[in-house]
Amino acid sequence: xxxxxxxxxxxxxxxxxxxxxxxxxxxxxxxxxxxxxxxxxxxxxxxxxxxxxxxxxxxxxxxxxxxxxxxxxxxxxxxxxxxxxxxxxxxxxxxxxxxxxxxxxxxxxxxx
Amino acid sequence: xxxxxxxxxxxxxxxxxxxxxxxxxxxxxxxxxxxxxxxxxxxxxxxxxxxxxxxxxxxxxxxxxxxxxxxxxxxxxxxxxxxxxxxxxxxxxxxxxxxxxxxxxxxxxxxxxx
Numbered sequence: 001x002x003x004x005x006x007x008x009x010x011x012x013x014x015x016x017x018x019x020x021x022x023x024x025x026x027x028x029x030x031x032x033x034x035x036x037x038x039x040x041x042x043x044x045x046x047x048x049x050x051x052x053x054x055x056x057x058x059x060x061x062x063x064x065x066x067x068x069x070x071x072x073x074x075x076x077x078x079x080x081x082x083x084x085x086x087x088x089x090x091x092x093x094x095x096x097x098x099x100x101x102x103x104x105x106x107x108x109x110x111x112x
Numbered sequence: 113x114x115x116x117x118x119x120x121x122x123x124x125x126x127x128x129x130x131x132x133x134x135x136x137x138x139x140x141x142x143x144x145x146x147x148x149x150x151x152x153x154x155x156x157x158x159x160x161x162x163x164x165x166x167x168x169x170x171x172x173x174x175x176x177x178x179x180x181x182x183x184x185x186x187x188x189x190x191x192x193x194x195x196x197x198x199x200x201x202x203x204x205x206x207x208x209x210x211x212x213x214x215x216x217x218x219x220x221x222x223x224x225x226x
Contacts, residue, residue, distance in 0.1 A: 004154070032212050043116070043202050043217030044155075051212050089155070098143065098209035102155040 002027050006090045006103035013080055013110050021075040021106045023064075023090035031094040033057075033066050033073040038087045038105070047075075047088070080110045115139065118203050118218035125193065126226055133188040133221045135203030141216070143209050144186040146178060149200040149220070161186065162209050193225045 007022040025031065032051045036044040048057030053068035062077045073090060090103040116137045125131050137144065146158040160168035161180040175197075177189040186203055200222050204215040 034214060036215075036217075041219070043118075043204075043219045044215070045217070046214045049212075049214060093212075098160070098206055098213055098215075100155075100157065100215060104152060104154050 002031070002092065002094055002099070002101045004090050004092055004101050004103040006088075006106055008104075008106070009087075010107040010109060013108070015082055015110055015112050016079045017110075019075070019077040019080045019084075019108070021088055021090075021108070023073045023075065023103060025071050025073065025090075025092050025101075027071075027092055027094050029094050031092040033064070034091045034093065034100075035062070035064055035073070035075050036089040036091060036102075038089065040086070044089060080108075082110045082112055084108060085110050116203055116205055116216055116218035118201075118221050120221060121219065122222045122224075124224045124226060125190070127193060127195075129193075130189070130191040132190065133201055133203075133223075135186040135188075135218055137184055137186075137203075137205040137216070137218075139205055139207075139216060141205035141207050142183050143206045143213070144180060144183070145204040145206075145215065146186065146188055147202040147204060147217075149202055155202070159188075160209070167209070190223075193223075195225050198223055198225045 034049045035047040037047045038044045048059040050057040050066035056065045087105045143162045148156040159178040179187040200220045202220045203218045206213040
């Protein structure tokens, strides 16, 4: 079947620390992979995506590389800011009908 | 106004009430979705509409009734809900339904059933 597993939170980091949020997936076929971010009181926003193996998605200093051999799509940022505090969701899309499968989300808090 | 707009932002209703959630997208997309977000659980897809036609009903109880009068508007009609239906209901849209079409979400309606 299709599913996404991401690391449990919450994660608390100091400002300027390095961030990694792990995400692994199982999929039938060849999925596209996404990271979404949800700020307090808001809906989910697309952060970055990758559509094939070895693609790297990047946006706002965040990066994730589509690793087919390890079925992973880990999110990284070299230096986090307080404004990065949010919940991060890993997701995949596969098959017809734009079927999205989301992880449970990882809450990140960045302290000054 | 741009993006995906949902109203109301918050809704409290009793189990015997009837209410509706509204979603409007200003992105020119042709697919619209309802998702349910509950704490500690993955987002649950409820309904998908593509060019106003319902293409997905993810085993949702009949107390939730969707309506899509055109590609820009989506409603979720609620009646005789249960307390476990309390959640954040998110509307989303996409340009198509291919796997490379990312979802664009509204800010959600926080529903509390008393």
